[in-house]
């Protein structure tokens with residue numbers, strides 16, 4: 239096996255909660271009268287909740303205190319979690335599920351490296367609670383992607399060095415975090431067109447060929 243472990247980003251890789259982030263942020267932006275569209279939403283991929291809010295407020299001229307910002311982020315999160323509660327194992331595709339189990343059968347360790355503080359809820363909803371060998375998420379880090387902390391923390395929990403692990407990401411910030419941490423990376427979705435990752439995936443199960451090589 240070329241890698242002893244694969245560290246997966248969550249939103250945009252294992253499942254697709256990005257549209258729920260969009261709907262929740264859009265509601266806040268509309269309330270504030272701030273322009274917000276899918277292009278701005280793309281900049282929020284892999285970025286922490288408070289940094290996402292700062293990006294949305296770039297187009298706002300009103301002055302907002304840090305207390306108000308915290309309240310806004312909490313309101314957005316409550317709305318976002320209403321969408322998450324409606325998710326189920328149907329939101330895990332057959333392809334992702336089959337690939338994860340094939341990697342596990344080959345004794346590859348599997349970890350999550352996500353910026354999201356909602357990781358435990360999302361994994362529980364899609365039926366992957368307790369599945370991964372390590373979880374590093376927004377609750378366990380001080381600096382979000384493109385800082386490599388989230389992936390270094392995952393590798394540390396697995397007891398492996400970055401060169402033993404492959405990071406799978408859909409966000410430019412996540413690929414930069416992998417590079418900064420000394421990890422090889424596989425880009426899927428939006429990140430695959432950036433030309434920064436070690437590998438670009440057309441399909442999720444392309445991972446099997448890469449890890450087995």
Ligand code: B16
Pocket residue numbers: 247248249250259282283284285286287290315351352353354355356357376409
């Ligand atoms: P939360 P990932 C990221 O998840 C999302 O891509 C990003 O849009 C979001 O702001 C961030 O999680 C924080 O999420 O508000 O749930 O803590 O792609 O790193 O799995």
Ligand code: MG
Pocket residue numbers: 247248249250251283284407408409412
């Ligand atoms: Mg992502």
